[in-house]
Amino acid sequence: MIIVTRKGVTDAEIDHIREKVEALGLRTHLSRGEYRTVIGCVGDEEKLDRLPLLSIPGVEEVHPVMKPYKLAAREFAAADTRIPLGSGELGGEEVFVVAGPCSVEGMEMLERTARAVRDAGARALRGGAYKPRTSPYSFHGLAEEGLRILSEVRERTGLPVVTEVMDTRQVDAVAAHADVLQIGARNMQNYNLLTEVGRLHRPVLLKRGMSATLREFLLAAEYVMKQGNTDVILCERGIRTFETMTRNTLDVSAIPVLKRESHLPVVADPSHAGGRSDLVAPLAYAAIAAGADGLIVEVHPEPEEALSDGEQSVTFGEFQETMEGLATFARAAGRTLAGPALATAEPAAD
Ligand code: PEP
Ligand code: MN
Numbered sequence: 537m538i539i540v541t542r543k544g545v546t547d548a549e550i551d552h553i554r555e556k557v558e559a560l561g562l563r564t565h566l567s568r569g570e571y572r573t574v575i576g577c578v579g580d581e582e583k584l585d586r587l588p589l590l591s592i593p594g595v596e597e598v599h600p601v602m603k604p605y606k607l608a609a610r611e612f613a614a615a616d617t618r619i620p621l622g623s624g625e626l627g628g629e630e631v632f633v634v635a636g637p638c639s640v641e642g643m644e645m646l647e648r649t650a651r652a653v654r655d656a657g658a659r660a661l662r663g664g665a666y667k668p669r670t671s672p673y674s675f676h677g678l679a680e681e682g683l684r685i686l687s688e689v690r691e692r693t694g695l696p697v698v699t700e701v702m703d704t705r706q707v708d709a710v711a712a713h714a715d716v717l718q719i720g721a722r723n724m725q726n727y728n729l730l731t732e733v734g735r736l737h738r739p740v741l742l743k744r745g746m747s748a749t750l751r752e753f754l755l756a757a758e759y760v761m762k763q764g765n766t767d768v769i770l771c772e773r774g775i776r777t778f779e780t781m782t783r784n785t786l787d788v789s790a791i792p793v794l795k796r797e798s799h800l801p802v803v804a805d806p807s808h809a810g811g812r813s814d815l816v817a818p819l820a821y822a823a824i825a826a827g828a829d830g831l832i833v834e835v836h837p838e839p840e841e842a843l844s845d846g847e848q849s850v851t852f853g854e855f856q857e858t859m860e861g862l863a864t865f866a867r868a869a870g871r872t873l874a875g876p877a878l879a880t881a882e883p884a885a886d
Contacts, residue, residue: 537584538611539575542596549594550575556587565607565766569614576601576612578762603797605754607761608768613799619739619767621715622696624659624874626739626769627801631866631873632830634698634741634803635855636662638845639675640682643689645837650693652852653835656859657874660716661686661695662832666702667844668722675843683713690715698741698832704732711736721746721773721808724756734763741832743771743805746784750793757800770794770802771832772823774809783811783848786819791826802827807834807848816850817858824865833858 539553553575554564562579577584581600589598603609619626626632635653640646640663650661665682667675678685686697696715701707702723710717716739723729724745733740740760744753757768772791774784786809794802804823806816820831836842836849850858859873866873 537577537581538599538601539577539589539595540597540599541573541575541594543572545573545594553592553594556592557584560584560587565612567612567614572614574612574614576606578606603754604751605758605798607766608754608757608798608800610797610799615799617766617768617799617801619769619801621739622659622694626803627829629871630659631824631828631862631869631871632660632801632803633658633859633862633874634660634662634830634832635835636698637836637842638807638834638849639664639667639677639843640685640699641678641843643685646685646689647692648837649835649852650689650695652837653855654693654695656852656856658695658833658855658859659874660698661689661693662698662718662834664700664718664844666700666706666710668700668702668720669844680709683709687713701729701733704728707732707736711738714738716741716769719743724748724753727759730756730759731763734760734765736765737767738765739767739769740765741769741771741803743773744775744787744790746774746776748775750790750797754794754798757798768800769830770798770800771805772802772809772828773805774811782809782815784809786810786822788822788826791823791828795827801829803830803832804828805832807832807845807850811848813839813848813850813854816848816854817861820858820862821865824862824869824871827869 560583562577565576635658667677698716699714700718701710718741721743777785806819834849835855839846839849
């Protein structure tokens with residue numbers, strides 16, 4: 537159930553409405569937007585029948601939320617969720633780009649990559665220290681050492697870091713270093729892990745499971761939000777289809793559907809979707825054209841030497857070109873894009 541308050545409602549009136557609802561055993565979530573303020577109520581809605589809600593001062597409208605997800609539903613928030621991160625903001629006007637290697641392989645490669653992607657306009661650095669790999673014989677990441685390298689590179693470059701947490705036992709260690717906790721596609725329905733990261737006050741980048749419906753995806757976000765952590769970023773990373781020429785199929789339609797259904801920021805991962813470096817730029821452009829708030833892209837100094845996902849990793853030069861091409865699509869979608877650092881460092885003409 538959501539309660540829309542009248543224009544000019546006072547804080548005392550809002551507190552009073554919340555007290556009334558909470559006295560019935562429901563939880564309330566306040567969302568203030570520029571134009572309206574809504575109070576979302578979660579719990580046993582039947583109990584609300586006992587309250588003459590419309591007669592409480594400050595209440596203007598009352599609507600049931602029929603969706604299975606509540607906190608993630610668009611109606612539940614007065615405005616789009618914006619998540620400030622480093623020098624940028626996710627879910628705002630600017631297309632927010634996260635870039636970096638699939639795996640943290642060492643200090644030198646990570647720092648070089650961080651500087652290159654930052655100078656091309658990326659706002660955050662990605663890199664896995666714990667890697668979910670299809671084969672148990674593949675490289676599984678540098679674990680704690682990888683986390684320490686990420687922290688060190690954040691200090692040196694100023695870029696916030698996004699890194700994956702695979703297991704509830706790793707949550708504290710990863711949270712000690714990461715600015716954003718990534719939940720991978722294979723863990724989208726790991727409800728214990730979702731609950732655990734929901735207890736933290738740290739943004740979560742939740743990847744869509746490779747066979748998950750959008751309803752399941754939004755319900756996974758709901759698990760995190762239900763614990764109190766409402767900073768969830770939804771990531772479309774391609775789904776399994778019958779196609780074999782691409783690693784996955786980027787579900788472009790998921791982007792506008794998620795934007796319609798939810799107030800949460802939506803990003804796309806063109807690297808895991810296509811599985812090939814030459815597909816990164818076109819899929820990135822398609823995602824932004826479809827309304828995505830950002831991208832997460834795999835970039836490696838030497839893709840052919842990468843310990844994981846080399847085929848889909850772009851070089852520094854390719855990343856820079858992709859960002860340059862992206863500017864047009866960002867503008868067409870009514871958004872801005874952080875440009876290459878060189879562009880702003882140019883001396884003024886005299
Ligand atoms: C990754 O980001 O490197 C990764 C493993 O992604 P996904 O969970 O989408 O496969
Ligand atoms: Mn990867």
